[in-house]
Amino acid sequence: MLSRAFKPLRQSSKFFSTSAFGETRKESLLWFAKATAGSALLGFAVTEFVLTDDRMESINNSWDSLLNKTEEYGISLPFRKAHAFSTADHGLHPPHFPWEFDKFYKTFDHAALRRGYQVYREICAACHSMDFIYWRNLVGVTHTEAEAKAMAEEYEYKDGPNDQGEYFMRPGKLSDPFPRPYPNDEAARAANAGALPPDLSCISRARKGNMNYLFALLLGYTEPPAGVNIREGLHYNPYFPGGAIGMARSIYDEVVDYEDGTPNSASQIAKDVSEFLHWASYPENDERKRMGLKFLAVTSVLLGISIWWKRHKWSYIKSRQVVYKAPKVISY
Numbered sequence: 160m161l162s163r164a165f166k167p168l169r170q171s172s173k174f175f176s177t178s179a180f181g182e183t184r185k186e187s188l189l190w191f192a193k194a195t196a197g198s199a200l201l202g203f204a205v206t207e208f209v210l211t212d213d214r215m216e217s218i219n220n221s222w223d224s225l226l227n228k229t230e231e232y233g234i235s236l237p238f239r240k241a242h243a244f245s246t247a248d249h250g251l252h253p254p255h256f257p258w259e260f261d262k263f264y265k266t267f268d269h270a271a272l273r274r275g276y277q278v279y280r281e282i283c284a285a286c287h288s289m290d291f292i293y294w295r296n297l298v299g300v301t302h303t304e305a306e307a308k309a310m311a312e313e314y315e316y317k318d319g320p321n322d323q324g325e326y327f328m329r330p331g332k333l334s335d336p337f338p339r340p341y342p343n344d345e346a347a348r349a350a351n352a353g354a355l356p357p358d359l360s361c362i363s364r365a366r367k368g369n370m371n372y373l374f375a376l377l378l379g380y381t382e383p384p385a386g387v388n389i390r391e392g393l394h395y396n397p398y399f400p401g402g403a404i405g406m407a408r409s410i411y412d413e414v415v416d417y418e419d420g421t422p423n424s425a426s427q428i429a430k431d432v433s434e435f436l437h438w439a440s441y442p443e444n445d446e447r448k449r450m451g452l453k454f455l456a457v458t459s460v461l462l463g464i465s466i467w468w469k470r471h472k473w474s475y476i477k478s479r480q481v482v483y484k485a486p487k488v489i490s491y
């Protein structure tokens with residue numbers, strides 16, 4: 160009876176009408192209806208008769224005093240009091256702009272990175288350092304090796320000691336970091352009315368919203384709304400937490416001249432420099448996406464093979480039917 164033994168097992172219709180609890184569908188629906196009605200009734204009773212206003216107040220008070228006590232001792236509980244939130248305190252959330260490189264299969268626009276570097280060099284580098292970016296990092300990304308070398312040589316770096324034990328100045332090399340605008344943080348603060356221009360090497364990574372925040376911030380300067388007083392030397396920008404930023408607006412139409420003829424509108428300039436700063440924070444972006452696509456391509460083939468292999472190995476077991484054949488009753 161080989162053909163019978165290999166007949167595929169039919170799943171009975173009962174299989175489909177049974178819930179995870181082992182009951183039939185009708186039974187579990189009934190169970191669900193009872194549970195809903197019961198908990199609604201219980202909830203009503205508890206809020207109406209047990210948690211009266213007076214009792215709620217005393218529960219809240221004791222919870223508050225417990226929170227205050229634990230905070231006094233430096234322990235915080237997982238359930239904290241919600242603190243008041245206002246957009247003025249946290250900064251306006253930047254919109255999500257349609258960046259081409261943000262798509263999972265797209266790389267940076269390297270012409271934009273090159274323009275962004277130019278904007279950083281001509282405008283932002285007057286106040287902001289980028290300590291973690293070295294001239295060699297530009298090679299093959301925004302500039303050729305010869306161009307990067309020539310740009311590095313325009314700056315003098317302190318080196319030494321030489322044979323006489325003296326420090327000397329020499330032109331920059333590919334292995335040097337970008338030069339700093341100020342010798343130290345104190346000098347930077349002194350030149351900017353007390354505000355420290357942060358290092359921009361990782362600024363996109365360091366701010367919520369990444370390049371969206373940078374773009375929104377750079378172009379977000381407006382007149383302060385009625386009733387908001389901005390101190391002398393500060394500027395109103397709704398995207399900056401607190402609203403008052405120590406950096407003046409620095410991007411306007413035509414503040415840089417692009418060598419590739421791209422229109423130099425303020426938004427184009429802000430977009431290019433934001434993309435450049437995002438590259439500085441995430442230089443592995445292109446490589447990461449390329450590896451991710453390779454990974455998906457290889458694993459999807461492997462997935463197909465493993466599904467086929469599993470079905471092949473289980474086919475005998477899945478298509479087997481165990482049959483009980485009653486012995487013939489022999490009656491005398």
Ligand code: HEC
Nearest residue numbers: 282283285286351354355356357362403404405406409432
């Ligand atoms: C005149 C000097 C100056 C120039 C030029 C300048 N900045 Fe700033 N920037 C500052 C100062 C000062 C701060 C700190 C502001 C503060 O903390 O209130 C700052 C802060 C920032 C911040 C941080 C904001 C935050 O969330 O903390 C970013 C990002 C920034 N600048 C980007 C740029 C970019 C990009 C450029 C070039 C287009 C630029 N800045 C040009 C002085 C400058």
